[in-house]
Amino acid sequence: MYKIMTAGPTQVKENVRLARSFECTNPDLDIAFYDFYKETCDLLSKALHTTNKAFILGGEGILGLEAACASLTEPNDRVLIIDNGIFGKGFADFVQIYGGKPILYSDDYHTSVNVEKLKTFLENDHNFKYATIVHCDTPSGVLNDVERISKILDDYGIMSVVDSVAGMFGEPLDISNSKIDILCGGSQKALSAPPGLTMLWVSDRAFKVMEERTTPIASFYANILVFKNYYEEKWFPYTMPISDIYGLRKALDNFLEDKEVFQRHEKVATACRKAIVESGLQLYLKNGWSNTVTVIYVPKGVTDTQILNGMKQDYQIMISGCFDVLAGKVIRIGHMGENAYPQKVAETLDALQKTLEKLGVSIHGDMKESFFSYLL
Ligand SMILES: *Cc1c(COP(=O)(O)O)cnc(C)c1O
Secondary structure, eight states: OOEEOSSSSOOOOHHHHHHTTSOOOOTTTOHHHHHHHHHHHHHHHHHTTOOSEEEEEESOHHHHHHHHHHHHOOTTOEEEEEESSHHHHHHHHHHHHTTOEEEEEEOOTTSOOOHHHHHHHHHHOOOOSEEEEESEETTTTEEOOHHHHHHHHHHTTOEEEEEOTTTBTTBOOOGGGSOEEEEEEETTSTTOOOSSEEEEEEOHHHHHHHHTOSSOOSOSTTOSGGGTTHHHHTOOSSOOOHHHHHHHHHHHHHHHHOTTHHHHHHHHHHHHHHHHHHHTOOBSOSSOBOTTEEEEEOOTTOOHHHHHHHHHHHHOEEOBOOOGGGTTTEEEEEOOGGGOSHHHHHHHHHHHHHHHHHTTOOOOSOHHHHHHHHHO
8 A cells, every 4th residue: 555645635534434434325315414414514614714605516626626617607708717837727628618718817837826917917807707716736836825816806896716626624715805706625635535526615696697697507517506405405416425425524524623734734844845945856836835735846867757656666655746737847745634744744755865866866965854853
């Protein structure tokens, strides 16, 4: 078995795995399950400080992003795609599939979205139904100030769809201090439940826009509106993956009980970055580091595959490479959720150092020791 220190999925705690083995009822017919589902969704709302209704959908994080775009987009709607990363840019595909007109606003992939530059852009062009933006864009690890940006967009009457799949539960996020209309999350990142579920937090304004559409939502499985009254009607659009939801609930209980969760992420991530820099390796970002993932350039003379394979073979530790425009250029250590513990990150850095040295890359000092020294 590998220790998964990837940028998601993350490690899954034993109590979450056990919760997935609880005996199952029929989730379509058992009223008690509707109560359990609603209670879990209400806790999700509470966890992100909002009265916006939360929903759990049976499908990977990508389903949440697609459902948001499917439910809001009507043919020819102009949608602003805030692009400073691979997931950010990817929203354009969903908008296009559902007949909208994605307008790309691109910024430097090495930094957080520059809010002042975005404001200047919006002064000249703000005729958008909604905008999409990513909280933590995992391929580069950049963190955007989505609370602030959603408020700026709202000044122009633009709604916000935010992908925080790899941000939430590792980075603080307060929906009540934002104008986020649809927030998307996933089970397998900082929440540390297995992959398979997406979570959505939907504002009343977003529901109103869906209800007032002049064209029908061009999807059934990715239609958020069909979930709106599930509790009153005691009806789900499809059979809920009950065991996955039991697991997610336990993971959420773990999160809510952990009073130091954000400090732990910050401490571990900061020390990890400092140890990387001190070792002579290079971070991909110039600023705006998310505390959920650290993204490092592949050093000269070796490939990402050599590093990843070496760490798996010799140390049974799995870290991530990357894809799209960053394929082969960077490697990534995921330190979110259950991964965000000092001992786990220290072991990963130690294995990375030894693997690189075996491949002929010279590293300054001892990464594990410097990591521990920066933790204090
Ligand atoms: C992981 C992730 C998703 C979901 O992708 P999956 O392929 O479904 O895991 C979406 N957005 C971001 C930023 C992510 O990190």
